[in-house]
Structures are given as C-alpha cells and as structure tokens.
C-alpha cells in the first residue's frame with residue numbers, strides 16, 4: 001500500500017498540471033490545487049468562511065423553517081464562520097485545548113487504546129476502522145467532550161444525519177432528518193452534557209455559558225462541530241498509518257526500536273492520505289487570482305489533499321515514505337482556522353498505532369486497505385485484519 005491512486009488523487013493531479021485554478025460549473029466553485037496557491041489563500045483575508053448557499057425563497061414553508069434553523073446552526077460553527085465571531089468562539093473553547101489539558105489525557109488515551117485492542121484481539125480481529133479505530137476515537141471524544149459510552153449510538157446517528165445535510169445537495173428528507181437530529185442534539189447538550197460538565201469541553205462550555213461568554217446555541221454548535229469533525233479523521237488516519245507501516249517492515253522495525261519517531265509516520269500519513277480534502281471558502285470581495293477573476297460570493301475549495309501531493313513541494317508525492325524529511329503538509333489547514341484539535345489528533349493516532357504494533361499478536365492476514373474513491377474526505381472501505 002505504498003502507492004495509491006484513488007480517482008480523486010488522479011483528478012487532483014490532472015488539475016495541478018493543467019488548470020490549477022479551476023472553475024467547476026457543476027459544483028459552482030473554484031478548485032485550487034497547487035500547494036503554493038492553497039497555502040497562500042489559506043492566509044488571504046479576501047476569502048471568508050462558507051456562507052449559506054440555499055435560496056430560502058424557493059423552498060416550501062415547512063421545510064423552509066428547517067433549512068433556516070440548520071443554516072443558522074451551521075453559521076455558528078467555528079469552521080463555517082469568520083472573525084470576530086469565530087475568534088470569540090475559539091477563545092471561549094481554548095481552555096479545553098491547552099497543552100496541559102491534552103497532555104493530561106495521555107494516560108486515558110493509552111488505556112482506551114489497550115481496551116479496544118483487547119476486544120479486537122478477543123474477537124479474532126475484524127475491520128480495522130469499524131472494529132478498532134472508530135470505537136477508539138469515539139471513546140476519546142467521549143472523554144474530551146464529556147459523554148458516556150451509552151451515548152455513542154445516538155451521537156453517531158445525530159452526527160451522521162447532520163453531515164448528511166451538510167455534504168449532500170438539497171433534499172427535503174435529509175433536511176427533515178438533520179433538523180430532527182439538531183433538535184435532539186440541542187436538548188441533550190443543554191439538559192445533560194453541560195449540566196454534568198464532565199470532560200474538558202463540557203466543563204469549559206458550562207463555565208463559559210454561566211459567565212455569559214457564549215449562548216446555549218453557540219455551545220451546541222461547538223459540540224456538534226467537535227463531534228462531526230473530530231472522530232472520523234482520527235479513525236481513518238490511525239487505520240491508514242497502521243496499515244501503511246505494516247506494509248513497510250523496515251520502517252516498522254525502526255519505529256519499534258525507537259530509531260524512527262512514530263510522529264514522522266503520523267505526519268506522513270496525514271500528508272499522503274489527507275483526511276479532509278477541502279477547506280471551503282467564499283470570496284468576500286472581487287479580486288484576480290493567478291489571472292482568474294474571483295467575484296464576491298464565489299465558492300472556493302482549497303484542496304488540501306492536492307496541495308499535500310504537489311510534486312512542486314514534495315518529492316515522489318504519491319509514495320508513503322515515513323522517512324521523508326520534507327515538512328509543511330496542510331492537513332490541519334493554516335492560519336486563522338488552523339485545526340484546534342491537531343495536538344489531540346496526533347496524540348490519539350500515535351497512542352493507537354503504538355498500542356496496535358506493540359500489542360497485536362502476529363496477524364494471520366492484514367489488509368489490503370481499500371480506499372473508497374471519494375471526493376471531500378478520505379474514506380476506507382475496509383482494512384481486514386485476521387488474528
């Protein structure tokens with residue numbers, strides 16, 4: 001699994017070579033695929049966050065209310081909002097992300113990694129994502145946000161229903177499902193999660209709302225973003241990293257011997273199989289970029305997954321090379337929206353991959369990892385491991 005050419009990577013490579021600033025009529029958005037352009041635009045104040053692109057006037061009344069509520073809710077997410085609101089929210093939640101708070105979770109992460117690995121071994125293996133990395137990432141999210149294992153099922157359903165609305169074209173059924181999920185999630189956050197105040201996030205949000213620094217609706221939006229954005233990429237990256245190292249016995253032996261830092265393999269995984277392909281933006285003011293006219297309101301996808309495979313920046317970019325010395329991948333973004341959970345994500349992936357490679361008895365078979373040909377996010381169809 002040292003090379004991968006899912007359709008999306010082939011498309012991005014073609015765009016980098018031929019039309020690095022590409023207007024896609026069907027998607028109604030610019031796609032920016034070269035590293036230097038993506039890195040520059042991530043810092044460019046002429047681009048703002050995603051705005052609602054739904055025309056409420058054309059939607060029948062009962063669904064219009066649901067769409068209005070969902071768009072207002074999404075507009076409160078850090079990643080879909082601009083400063084000063086977004087900066088105020090980052091500040092409100094920052095205490096949960098300080099290095100001491102993340103470091104304090106190390107022991108808990110380790111014990112979750114061992115526990116989930118124990119179950120995985122007991123059942124004779126299974127699918128690496130479904131049976132190990134995803135349940136692990138959900139447990140860690142539970143510790144960090146402050147919810148119990150018993151809540152996992154409904155949280156996964158609510159997250160899935162909300163993301164169904166975010167990622168698909170407008171559809172009344174998906175909208176109704178997302179609206180119901182939003183209602184249930186809000187009730188749960190306000191009447192259960194915050195009053196309990198377990199875990200760094202719930203404690204920080206409960207204190208912030210009590211001091212009047214953020215509203216209940218803002219707290220709900222933060223929880224929703226952390227739930228939907230923090231579990232999937234960690235579980236995919238941990239599985240990819242484990243499987244890729246398994247394919248390179250040399251590198252794995254050096255990681256085990258402590259002569260190759262596991263952190264390098266983790267960074268290389270994030271570059272090579274960037275979990276979120278796009279940073280979505282909206283043009284705030286007309287300007288010309290690389291000879292193309294950007295108009296206020298145009299949507300722009302900064303293609304992080306393509307920047308991370310740009311041959312102008314990284315040598316042999318399609319190869320997973322944990323010995324690589326080139327730095328600077330953009331998997332966590334850059335600038336004002338830089339991922340707040342980067343340190344936690346790195347720690348999670350490292351702890352699980354280490355536990356897996358130190359604690360797994362010899363496997364009867366491993367892989368191959370099958371990537372789904374997906375745009376938007378890296379998805380694994382399966383990584384079968386038999387013990």
Ligand code: HEM
Pocket residue numbers: 078079080086090144225226229230231233234237274275276278279280304330331332333334336337338339340341342344345
């Ligand atoms: C491998 C795992 C992860 C990856 C690849 C990832 C990637 C990203 C990216 C690319 C952005 C910026 C998007 C943009 O500029 O539009 C972002 C933002 C963010 N991430 Fe992550 N993320 C990961 C895990 C996490 C985790 C575990 C958490 C917290 C539990 C988290 C919390 C956030 C937050 C709060 C933001 C919004 C920052 C803002 O808009 O100001 N992320 N993430």
